[in-house]
Amino acid sequence: MEFHVSLVDRKDLTGEIYRQLRRAIVDGRLRPGEFLPPTRELARRLSVARTTVTVAYDRLASEGFVSARIGAGTFVNEHVSSSLNDPKRRLADGPLRARSIWDSIPLSTNFAAPAKFDFRTGLVDASLFPHDRWRRLLSRQLRSEIVSKGVYGDPGGHRGLREAIARYIGIARGVDASADDITIGSGTQQALDVVARTLLEPGDQVAVEDPGYHLVRWLFESLGLRVNGVPVDQDGLVVEALPRHARLVYVTPSHQYPLGVSMTLSRRRALLAWAEQNDAAIVEDDYDSEFRFEARPIEPLQTLDNNGRVIYVGSFSKTMLPTLRLGFLVTPPSIRPAVQRAKQVTDWHTSLPLQMALADFIDDGGFVRHVRKMRNIYRVRHSMITEGLTKEFADHLQPVPSTVGLHVAAVARTATVDEINAVARRASDAGVQVETLSRFAVQTPTKAGLVLGYGAISSTSIEEGLSRLRHCFVA
Ligand SMILES: Cc1ncc(COP(=O)(O)O)c(C=O)c1O
Secondary structure, eight states, X not given: OOOOOOOTTOSOHHHHHHHHHHHHHHTTSSOTTOBOOOHHHHHHHHTOOHHHHHHHHHHHHHTTSEEEEXXXXXXXXXXXXXXXXXXXXXXXXXXXXXXGGGGGOOOOOTTSOOXXXXXXXXXXXXXXXXXXXXXXXXXXXXXXXXXXXXXXXXXXXXXXXHHHHHHHHHHHTOOOOOGGGEEEESHHHHHHHHHHHHHOOTTOEEEEEESOOHHHHHHHHHTTOEEEEEEEXXXXXXXXXXXXXXXXXXXXXXXXXXXXOOOOHHHHHHHHHHHHHTTOEEEEEOSSTTOBOSSOOOOOHHHHOSSSOEXXXXXXXXXXXXXXXXXXXXXXXXXXXXXXHHHHHHHSSSOHHHHHHHHHHHHTTHHHHHHHHHHHHHHHHHHHHHHHHHHHSTTTEEEOOXXXXXXXXXXXXXXXXXXXXXXXXXXXXXXXXXXEGGGGXXXXXXXXXXXXXXXXXXXXXXXXXXXXXXXXXXX
């Protein structure tokens, strides 16, 4: 059957082909096993360059909608629409229709049961968290007068926590902020939502790193923003490739997610200069730089910024636990009142007992002790994995140098994206969970490779996990 794609008056041709095919897969017009038109044929029919079509196909593949088989073509994956076309699900359908954007945003499976050898990114070792101490601090706050009064709190956050964070990031990260500059929120994700609501209108252009953090890209898309993926090289985001009209640039300069590179000082300066010339805002996501194992910490963009263009975002998901949902924003004074109003309309404020318990934990030194302990533990895991990759995987993978954070990326020497996907599938069958680099592609197909997190895998399991993964390279 000849699948119809309409490109009349469309500007983002690749994006349009991708969206129309994805919609067809999701609503069952293209069924599991069915082949997409060959790229050459579709390009000819639509009078577009072949790469316009191949990039759209690669994006569908990286998100798991389709697979390519050499010599056969690209076909719809089995699991994709079978779950979406489940008859029970159809019966549950009512007259209300969600916006189509939600069809393209998969629900996280991060909470799924972990594999025996769990190299997923974004996780921490919760078994080493001081749970008893935290329970005591929390239960004291649950009985506190503030909580028993039952009135709402300050949308900007609990004063004591804002002061504690200002002191902590001043010392640990050199971030220049007073308690007034800080707004507490439920992690990075909400911080970005609040920033976008504060600064942007639907239709505005934003720039994100490519490859990059999907959850942020999806958030921006769901708010009706036009998302541009900007390439990343060994020095960080390629500033010359930024689209001129971007109103906001989202970056992870201390430890690029997922490649792991740190943005060089000259790139950081170039980004600040670019933002000044183009009247744009920069969001600096500093999600895991507490875990730095060598070299001097890199200076945050926030510290280098003299023009009030950088919004610094911090999270307690890596230093504490992701389940707490605690993070914060440091905003320039010009937008501070609006940010706090945006936080208020979003959810009034973040849970007060949690904020107060965290303030106590930071003030009594428990937080810094925990971070120090975990840094030493993660340092060992980081070096076991980088050494293992360098020695045992030399024929297959080249690790991306990185001395910070909770994950390491490694680029495939010769394997294609499909071959690496197959390695990851075999690994999963062998009880080893790893993420593929292509999964993080935004617009451009990413190099083939793997990303290995070590937050959730103990050092005693790393060797066996890597050894099983090594065997998966041989089909
Ligand atoms: C790039 C990046 N930023 C931030 C976070 C933390 O997000 P949150 O604070 O919403 O838990 C993560 C989690 O994995 C991440 O990968």
